[in-house]
Amino acid sequence: MTSLVRILRFAPQLNRLYLGIAVSSVLAAVLTLATPFLIGAATDRIVAAIAGETTVEDAVVAVTWLAVAFLAVEVTTTLVVSVGGYWGDVMAARMRTILSTRYFDQLLHLPQRYFDTAITGRVTNRLNRTINELTQFLQFFANNAFTMLITTTAVLVITAFYWWPLAILLAIVFPVYMWLTAKTSAKWQVWEGEKNIEVDMASGRFAEVVSQMSVVRAYNRQDHELAGFRERFTRTVGITRKQSRFWHGMDAWRRLALNVVFGAMYLIVFVRTAQGLFSVGDMVILLQLMNMARQPIFSMSFLVDSAQRAVAGSKDYFEVLAEERERAGGAGPQGRGAAAVAAGQPRADDDGGTDVRRGGAAPSRPAQPRADVVPGDGTGGVPAQPRADVVPAVRFDEVSFAYDPDASRPVLDRVSFEIPQGQRVALVGESGGGKSTIAHLLMGLYPVTGGRIEVFGQDVAELDLAELRERIAAVFQEPSLFSGTVRENIAYADPAASDERVRAAAEAAYAHRFVEAFDDGYEQVIGERGLRLSGGQKQRIAVARAVLKDAPILVLDEATSALDTKSERLVQAALEDLMVGRSSLIVAHRLSTIASVDRIVTLRGGRVQEVGTPAELAESGGIYAQLLRLQKAGTKEARKMLKEYGLSG
Template sequence: MTSLLRILRFAPQLRPLYLGVAVSAVLMAVLSLATPFLIGAATDEIVDAVTGRATVEETLPAVAWLAAAFFAVEVLTTAVISVGGYWGDVMAARMRTILSTRYFEHLLHLPQKYFDTAITGRVTSRLNRSITELTQFLNFFANNAFTMLITTAAVLAISAFYWWPLAVLLAIVFPVYMWLTAKTSKKWQVWEGEKNTEIDIASGRFAEVVSQMPVVRSYNRQGTELAGFTERFRATVGITRKQSNWWHSMDAARRLALNLVFGVLYLLVFLRTAQGHFSVGDMVVLIQLMTMARQPIMNMSYLVDSAQRAVAGSKDYFDVLAEEREDGRDGTAVRADGEGHDEGPVASSGEASVVGGSAGEKAEAQPEAGRIQVAERPAAEGGAGDAEDPGAGPLRDLAERAGQDVPAVRFADVHFSYDGSAERDVLAGVDFEVRQGEKVALVGESGGGKSTITHLLMGLYPVRSGRIEVFGQGVDELGLPALRGGIAAVFQEPSLFSGTVRENIAYADPVAGDARVRAAAKAAFAEGFVERFPDGYEQLIGERGLRLSGGQRQRIAVARAVLKDAPILILDEATSSLDTKSERLVQAALDELMVGRSSLIVAHRLSTIASVDRIVTLRGGHVDEVGTPAELAESGGIYSQLLQLQQAGTKQARKLLKGFGISG
C-alpha cells in the first residue's frame, strides 16, 4: 500500500478531480440509501390499502408521490454517475500521463550504465503494465472506496436503529471477510511477480527480434524465437493456475462465510416480522439494506485484488525511479505536471539566417577561415528548445575565456572500469591532451579503451579517479548539459530516428530554420540525394533510417553534427562500415567539419590517421606514445608496427591490423 500512497503523493494536481470523483461517489451512496426507504414506505401504503386500514383514494396519491420521488432519485443518480464517470476518465488519463512522463523523464536522466544492461522491450513492458494497473486501481478506488465506506456505515447505523443484533452480525462480517481476503495477498503477489518476470523477458525478446528481423530470417530462426516466446507465456499459464486456484479457494471460503452470516440475518428479519416486531415495509427496507451491504463487502474483494495487482505492477516502476540519476537526484524530485507538461521544442516560426546573410536568404555554407559554419541559433530561439540543452554557447564562451594556451581536452591520470572495480580497469593512469583546433587520433588494440575515452569525454560514465578537463574546467564542475552541448559526435552507427530527414538533421537544434538545415546538409554532401527524394527534406526515412543507404545515413549524421556547430568533435570510426564511394564522400565532409574544431578521432584507416596532428597510442589501458604521425612512424611503437604490417600486405598482417580496428 505504500507504493499506492507514493503514487497519490506524486500527483497533487489531481486532487480536485479525485475530490470530484469522491463527492460523486458519496452522492451515489446517499441516493442509493434513499431507495429502500421509498420502496418500504410504498409497501406499507399498499399493505394498508390491501388490509383495509386505508382507502384506495388515500393510498393512490401517496404511492404516486413515492413513485415520483423514486424517479427523481434515479434521475439524480444517473446524472451523478455520468459526471463522476467523466471526472474519473479524465483523472485516469491525466494520471497515466503523469506516471508515463515521470518514468520517461527519469529514464532520460539515468546514467549510461543502466542502459548497458537494460533490455528495451522489458523497460517498455514494465511501463505499460505499471501504468495500466495503477490507473485502473486508482480509478476503481475513487469510484468505489467512499461509496463502500458510506454504505457500510449507513447500513450499520440503520440496522442498529431497527434492532441492534443485526448491526452486530453485520459488523462481524466485514473484518472476517477482510481477514480472509488479506490471507491471499502474500502468496498472490509472489506469483504475480513471477508472471511479470516471464512477460517482461518475452516482451524484451519480442522487441529485439522485431528490430533484428533480417538477422532472424537470414539464420532461419523464426521457429526458435517463436518457441522461446511461447514457452514464456506458457509458463505464465502454469503460474496462473496455481495463483487462481489459491485465490478462488479463498474466495469460496469467504463467500461461504458471507452466505452463512446473511442467511442468519435474513432468518432473523423474517422471524421478527412474523412476530410483529417489524412491519412488512420495515422488512422490505431491512432486506434491501442487507442486499446493499453485500455489495461493498464483495467490492472489497475486487478492491484488494486490484490493489495487489497495482502493488505488484508498481514495484518495477518504483525500482526504476529508485535508480540514481546522472544529476544525483531520485525519482521523487521529478516534476509531474499532467496537463501543460512541456511536450517538446516549439518549431521556429521563421528561417534562421546563414552566416553572412539575412533571414530568408538561400541557405549556403559560408566558410570562415576554412571552417564550415551554420548560423548561430538566434537568441530568441534559445528558450524554445530543450530546457536542459544550452547548446554550444557555454563551452565556446569557456574556450574564449581560457585562451589558446589552454588545451581543449585534457585527461589527467584517469582510471576507469565499467563496474567501478580497480581490478578491472579499462583505463589506468591515462594522460594526454587535445589542443584547441587540433586533430588527435586514438590508436590501440580493439577493446583497448579508445571508444571508452570518447564516452568519458561526453560524460556517459564517471571516472573512477583522475580528472578530465575541457578548456581548463573539470567536466564535473562544468555540468553535463553544458559539456554535451559543446560536443558533436559522429559514430560508426548513425543512430537515426524514424521521421523525416529534416527532423534528424535538426535533432541537434530542433528550432533550427530551413536555411540552417539545408546549409548543414550541403556541408555534409547530403543535399544532392536529399533533394532527389520525392518529399525532399520531409521524406520519411523509417525506423533507424532503414530506407536510406549506409552512406546516406552517415551523411545525415554528419549534417546533424554540422548543425550543432560545437567546438569539440568526436569521430568514433565514423566511416568504418561504408563502401569505398560512400566513405570518400563522408570523409570529405568530416575533413571539412574538423577544420577549426578540436577533434578526437577513433580511426579505422591508416590513411586517416596519417592526416591528424598527433596520435595517442594505447596499450593495456595505458598511454604508450604521443606524437605526430611522422614521429611515431620512426619510434618502433604501435603506430610504426601498423605501418609495417600494412606494407607487408600478407594475410597474417591483415589479420593483425584488424585486431587494432584498422582496415587498411
C-alpha cells in the first residue's frame, strides 16, 4: 500500500477535496446509523400499542413523526452522498490529469537510451492501463472507504453498548477477514504482473503494426500478426483462470466462515430477545446494525481486489519515474523539477497543467555572456556567433563512445575534429561507422564515455541541454513530422512564429508552392507522420522547420538519401541556402555533395583517418580518394563498395 500512499502524496493540491470527501463520508455514515434507531423506536411504539401499554392514537402520532424523521434522514443522506460522490469524481479526474502529466513529463526528459530499447506501444499502454487502475481505485476508495470505516467503527461501539460479547465477535471478524484477504492477494499480484506483461507486449506490437500497415500488407503478414496478437491475449485468459479460481475459491471460504459467524450472532440476538433481555425494538436495531456490518466486510473483497490492481499497476508507473532523467545541466528550475519527480515529491505548480518554464525549450539558466561572442542573428537569445578566429563552432576532442558500456569495442574511439564558424564539414565512412552517432552526440542525445565536445568553446557536458539544442537545427533522413497542420510542423520550434515567418521559411525550403496548392494551405492537416505528403514534400517541410529555427549550427544526416532525383534536387537546393552563414555537420550520401564542403573527416573503425579539404583528400590516397576512384570506375563492384559507405555518385 505504500505505492498508493505515495500516489496520494503526489497531489497535495487535492487535500481540500480529500477533506471534503472525508467530511461527507462521516456525515453519510452518521445519518445511515440513525436509520436503525428510528426503525427500532417505531417498532417499540407499535408493539406497545398492540400490547395495550399505550393508546393507538399516541402510537400513530409517534410513528408519524418517526417516519418524517426517517424521510428527512434519507433525503439528507442522498444529498450528502451525491456531493461526496461529485467531489470523488472530480478528485479522480484531477488525479488522472496529474498522474498522466507526471508520466509524460518524465518520458520527455528521459535519456535517448531509454527509447532505444522501449517498445512504443508498451510505453503508451502503461499510461492507459496503469493510470486507469490507479484512478479507478482512488475513486472507489474516496467514495466508499471512509463510509465503510466509520460505519464499522460505529457498529462496534453501539453493539458493545447493547451487549459487549456481540461487539467482540464482530471485532474478531474484521481483522481475520482482512488478514485472509491479504494472504490471498500475494499470489494474485504475481499473476496480475504476468498478465500486464502480455497485454503490454500485445499492445506494443499492435501499435507497431498499425504504424507500418503498408509493410504488413506488402508481405502478406496479416495472419501472422493476428496470430501473435491472439496468442498474447490467450495467455492472459489462462493466467486469469488460475488467478480467478484461486481468488474466488479463497473468497468463498472467507464468505462461508463469515456466514457461520453472523448466523451464530443472529441466533444469540433472537434467543436473548425471546428471553426478554432485548426488546423487539432492540432486536431490530441490532439486526440492522449487523447487516450494516456485513456490507463493509463483503465490500472489502472488491476494495482489496481493486487495490491490488492499482498496486500492480503502480509498480510499472514508478519504474518509469525511477528512471534517471536526462542531464539538465545545472541547478535551474528544470533540474530541480527533475529531481522532484524522480524522488516522487510534489511540485507546488503541478495541478494538472505543465509549467512551460519547465519544458524542454527554455534554458534552465541564462546563457553566460562571453567576451569572444558577437551579437547573433535572431536565434532566440542564444549566444550564437563567436568570432571565427577565436573558437570553432564545434570541437570534438578525443571523444569515445559506446552504446553498450560493456561493449568490447566502442562505436567511436578518440575522435577529434573541428568545425570552424560558418564552414561545412562532411563525415565519410563505412555504414555503421559512427557518422550518425557523432551527430547524436553533438545534440546531447547521449553522453560521451570519454573526451570532450565543445560548442562555441563551451563544454557540452556543462551546458544545459535545452540551451545546447537551441543552437542546433537538424534535418534527418526521416523527416519525423507530426499529425497536425503544415503550419504547426514548420513552426514546431517556435509555435508563436508569425504567418510571415512561417511562409518565409517555406519559401526558403521550396515548399511554399505545393503548400499553397492544398485546399487549406498552411492549415492543411497532413496526417500521422505526414502520410498525406510525398517524400520530397515531407523533407522540404522538415527543411522549412530548420530554417525557421534559425540556429547557428546545422546537422544534416543523409537528409536527401531517401528521395527521388527531382525531389532531391529541390531539397538539396533548399539545404544549400540553409547552410549559408551556418556551421554545418553533414552526413552525406552523394560524393557530389561532399565535394562542395570545406572539410572532410573520414572515419574507419570508429577512428578518424583523415581531415582535410576535398582537394587535399582527393590526392592523399585515403578513403575519400579511394571512393572517388570507385565512382570513376563505375563498375557493378565499385557501386557495391560505394553503397557500403552509404554513398552514391
